[in-house]
Structure formats: structure tokens, C-alpha cells
Amino acid sequence: MTFRINRRYLQLMRSNAPALLPVLRSRLQAGILATLLLSPDMELSLTDLAKRVDGSMGGVHNEVERLEQAGILTSRQVGRTRLVRAGASALVEPLTRLIELAFGPQQVVAEEFGGLQGVAEILIYGSWAARLHGEPGAEPRDIDVMVVASTExxxxxADVYAAADRAEKRLAKAVNPTVVSAKRWATQSQDDALLQEISTRPVVKIPLAATENEA
Structure with a gap:
């Protein structure tokens, strides 16, 4: 499944070491790796890649050059267009796992929760969402997911918890689902401490799978 990474997420990747995986040289590098390694069948031109990661052509070109020299990425020329994709180096598999553990919750939650029936909205909140938005802190030990049901x-x-179990196995982190009704989420009563906390902290909105009518 190819997943289009949230633009806000990629804007946070442009500079500085990413809070979720500070061993990487920059947020731009993290954005390029997350875009291509987590969707290994994807092949993008440098122009399209720069748009995806919201980076300059020069910066993206330089990062791609470094990563291609290491075999982490590979490219081919089609006319005047250079197309880039994940490489075949022995480094790719373990690096992909690191990228998935650090940045993959957005993709994994989308894949495991996005097709659930009767769901109006899905959000990741808590420490992982805060780190993705650039807040410093310890490595998130779990992933908090809020599923907003269309009705009560x-x-x-059972389907929600099964999706959480599948996501846990892939991410090697606890995935904690919370189910609330759309009415409760829209109201966000001052007496509802959980929703008040979620509404005032960073969240990551997860795209829902297209319905048959939308496809």
C-alpha cells in the first residue's frame, strides 16, 4: 500500500535532526527516507520528491546523492527526468525498520485502522504526535490512537482492538486505542478531561480508506 505522507509532517522534516530519530542528519533526510523506504514500490522524480518533502531542489539533490552513493537509494534517467526509489543495499532493510519504528506509526495506523467501518475520524495523539511535531523528549513507548465513531x-x-493488535506487532510498541463518538468529540465538554487534553495538544490526523463510492 502506498501512503501519501501528511504535508505538515514533511514540513517538520526540512531542517535539524528529527526528534523521533536524532541519529539522522536532518529532517529533510528523514522525510526523504520515510517517503521512499516506507513505500518501496514508489518511484519519484527529484521535483516530485522535493514537493513531497517540502524541500529545495538543491537540498533534495544533495541528500539523494549521498544516499545513492551508499546504495540506500537508486535512480534511473528517463529522458531529462531522474527517477529515485529505494535501493537494494544490505543497509536498506534494517534502515527501513528503524524508519518504520520512528516514523511509521502514521503509515501503520492508516493501514490497520483506516478501513474500519463506521469511523468518522482517526487521530494519533500523545507523546508520538508531540515528537512528530518537533517537541523534544524521550522516545515514545506507546502509540495513542483515538477512533471517532460516526455514531455511538x-x-x-472488537475490530478496533484487532487493528491495534496488528499495529502493535508491526511497530513493536503498545498501541492504545480509545473509541469516542463523533458527538462526544465535537462537544468536548469541559468535564471530559481526556478530550480536553487531546484537543489542546499536537495530534496527527490519519486518512481513512476510500469507500467504494469514493474509489
């Missing part, structure tokens, strides 16, 4: 009874909780 529309989302099957």
Missing part, C-alpha cells in the same frame, strides 16, 4: 454504536470495538 457504529465502530465495532
Amino acid at each position: 454504536q457504529s465502530a465495532d470495538r
